[in-house]
Amino acid sequence: MRLLLVEDDPAQRLPLQIALRQAGHMVDAVPDAETAEGLWLSKDYDLLIVDWMLPGRSGIELCRRYRQASKGAPVLMLTAKDTTADTVAGLDAGADDYLVKPVDVLELLARVRALGRRSPYWLGDCLTVGDLQLDLMTLTVHYRDQQVMLAAQEFRLMEMLMRQPQRVFSREYLEANLWEWGSEPESNALSRLVYRLRQRLSSLGCGDVITTVHGLGYRLHLSGLTDASAG
Amino acid sequence: MRLLLVEDDPAQRLPLQIALRQAGHMVDAVPDAETAEGLWLSKDYDLLIVDWMLPGRSGIELCRRYRQASKGAPVLMLTAKDTTADTVAGLDAGADDYLVKPVDVLELLARVRALGRRSPYWLGDCLTVGDLQLDLMTLTVHYRDQQVMLAAQEFRLMEMLMRQPQRVFSREYLEANLWEWGSEPESNALSRLVYRLRQRLSSLGCGDVITTVHGLGYRLHLSGLTDASAG
DNA sequence: TTTGCAATGTCATTTTGATGTCACTTGAGT
DNA sequence: ACTCAAGTGACATCAAAATGACATTGCAAA
Numbered sequence: 134m135r136l137l138l139v140e141d142d143p144a145q146r147l148p149l150q151i152a153l154r155q156a157g158h159m160v161d162a163v164p165d166a167e168t169a170e171g172l173w174l175s176k177d178y179d180l181l182i183v184d185w186m187l188p189g190r191s192g193i194e195l196c197r198r199y200r201q202a203s204k205g206a207p208v209l210m211l212t213a214k215d216t217t218a219d220t221v222a223g224l225d226a227g228a229d230d231y232l233v234k235p236v237d238v239l240e241l242l243a244r245v246r247a248l249g250r251r252s253p254y255w256l257g258d259c260l261t262v263g264d265l266q267l268d269l270m271t272l273t274v275h276y277r278d279q280q281v282m283l284a285a286q287e288f289r290l291m292e293m294l295m296r297q298p299q300r301v302f303s304r305e306y307l308e309a310n311l312w313e314w315g316s317e318p319e320s321n322a323l324s325r326l327v328y329r330l331r332q333r334l335s336s337l338g339c340g341d342v343i344t345t346v347h348g349l350g351y352r353l354h355l356s357g358l359t360d361a362s363a364g
Numbered sequence: 365m366r367l368l369l370v371e372d373d374p375a376q377r378l379p380l381q382i383a384l385r386q387a388g389h390m391v392d393a394v395p396d397a398e399t400a401e402g403l404w405l406s407k408d409y410d411l412l413i414v415d416w417m418l419p420g421r422s423g424i425e426l427c428r429r430y431r432q433a434s435k436g437a438p439v440l441m442l443t444a445k446d447t448t449a450d451t452v453a454g455l456d457a458g459a460d461d462y463l464v465k466p467v468d469v470l471e472l473l474a475r476v477r478a479l480g481r482r483s484p485y486w487l488g489d490c491l492t493v494g495d496l497q498l499d500l501m502t503l504t505v506h507y508r509d510q511q512v513m514l515a516a517q518e519f520r521l522m523e524m525l526m527r528q529p530q531r532v533f534s535r536e537y538l539e540a541n542l543w544e545w546g547s548e549p550e551s552n553a554l555s556r557l558v559y560r561l562r563q564r565l566s567s568l569g570c571g572d573v574i575t576t577v578h579g580l581g582y583r584l585h586l587s588g589l590t591d592a593s594a595g
Numbered sequence: 596t597t598t599g600c601a602a603t604g605t606c607a608t609t610t611t612g613a614t615g616t617c618a619c620t621t622g623a624g625t
Numbered sequence: 626a627c628t629c630a631a632g633t634g635a636c637a638t639c640a641a642a643a644t645g646a647c648a649t650t651g652c653a654a655a
Contacts (some may be wrong), residue, residue, distance in 0.1 A: 171468060171470055171471045171474070172470070174470070174471060174474030174477075174478075175470040175471070175474045177394055236601060244631095254582075260606095283601080284601080284602055284603080286602080286603075297501070299500045299501065299502045299504075301501070301502055301503050302503055303387070303388060304642095305386055305387055305643095309470075309645090318603090318605085319604085319605080320604065320605045320606075321604090321605080321606090321642080321643085322603075322605080323642090324641090324642060324643065324644085325603075325604075325605090325643090326603085327604090327642090327643090328642095328643065328644070331601090331643095342618055345611090345612095345641090345642065346503065346513070346518050347515075347611080347612055347613060347641065347642075348515075348612090348613070348640085348641065348642095349388070349503060349516055352502070370619090376605070395605085488650070515612095515613060516613080516614095517613080517614075535630095535631095549614090549615060549616085550615085550616080551615060551616045551617075552615090552616080552617095553615050553616080553633085554633080555630095555631060555632060555633085556614075556615075556616090556632090556633085558615085558631090558632090559631095559632065560613095560614090564609085574633090576631070577629095578623055578624075578630070579623090579629090579630070579631095585631080
């Protein structure tokens with residue numbers, strides 16, 4: 134999943150980031166609400182993990198602004214004390230869950246899994262589009278009776294394409310959302326990624342599942358769409 | 365979207381222009397208010413991005429004159445300092461939003477998206493006229509139960525025609541607004557563009573959606589619309 | 596720690612495809 | 626029929642994308 138972690142104390146932020154990353158998530162970790170807002174305006178997240186106390190804008194305020202921006206991802210608040218008042222305030226602001234600090238990493242991971250399961254795109258551990266099926270547990274794609282294993286990145290790209298099967302994803306969007314903040318590639322890494330994923334898929338016998346839309350991006354190839362070549 | 369960027373310092377103007385372009389916008393980038401005014405008199409923009417400090421006429425003055433010209437596109441000001449006085453002055457002059465320099469490109473792109481969504485023509489991600497529907501996410505046109513994908517330029521032309529379905533667009537207007545300032549074609553590229561778009565649309569089975577008005581330009585031909593020019 | 600291997604990023608080069616240009620044809624208006 | 630605007634076919638161009646070769650990273654087994 135793509136997570137946005139907002140926590141001002143590096144001594145708490147970094148271990149969380151590392152733990153979440155090791156659990157297979159992409160984590161953009163930032164120290165304040167302002168930076169967080171800049172990021173969610175240009176990227177999409179599956180879940181926000183937000184410290185209650187932040188310098189500048191508070192976690193509550195951040196949460197409220199996130200909802201005002203019509204963003205739908207669940208928000209998990211990290212609170213210092215487990216008081217009813219805090220909880221109520223957080224839920225009022227649009228938070229979906231909270232966790233008392235100091236954070237138990239295992240519990241955090243469990244909550245992340247739980248909130249992630251709310252995501253409307255995954256049915257159980259599988260995401261199905263036409264004859265294609267993506268399996269979260271085994272990181273494989275199935276096509277009819279065949280299957281291949283994907284590398285982590287390839288899997289993320291495939292998931293992104295399958296979540297909105299008709300959409301044309303611009304290269305800029307993909308680069309922002311398939312790499313963590315600050316580690317975006319500076320070369321044609323995306324081209325290579327698409328290339329490698331296509332190779333994997335072609336071994337399944339399903340030919341051109343990923344279509345290039347020249348100058349605009351990539352999308353899944355679905356039947357029912359007249360081909361864009363008429364010359 | 366069609367953007368007009370007014371910034372005198374090339375070292376700031378060019379990177380912004382490139383970033384905005386990569387995000388899929390058409391960007392006319394000019395160094396001063398006078399050039400900007402010359403452009404907005406003959407072209408229409410979806411959004412102006414204006415540096416506060418400009419040689420000659422200031423950004424505020426530019427903004428005021430733009431409003432006096434009864435132009436409706438939102439104006440995004442780039443200010444050097446985040447002072448209340450500046451902000452108030454800018455908003456008084458008709459600016460819709462402001463951004464503190466040095467410009468965070470990601471944030472600029474987000475603001476551009478946000479302001480662009482105000483456009484009254486798009487309902488969600490779709491623009492609908494009669495049986496025709498243009499889909500922003502998938503870059504397709506739908507007609508009844510069929511759809512075709514369009515190339516980038518074809519999509520822009522189609523959007524332009526559908527935003528004002530009754531209007532006759534002169535070739536000059538289309539050439540000015542479908543190409544960036546300084547890169548207008550020198551041949552019959554517009555004819556070719558119309559030709560290709562018509563071919564795509566004809567595969568939908570809806571006949572002559574784009575009508576030539578000889579000597580005057582082009583317009584949409586809608587079934588429910590009385591053809592006023594027919595003799 | 597070292598070694599090996601798979602995943603991924605970078606550079607250089609080729610290929611592709613949208614779009615522009617030229618040349619000519621068609622057709623509308625007079 | 627004449628004239629000029631628009632349509633159309635063939636082709637050129639150039640940026641975007643694909644690809645090959647290779648470097649680097651990171652993890653895992655020895």
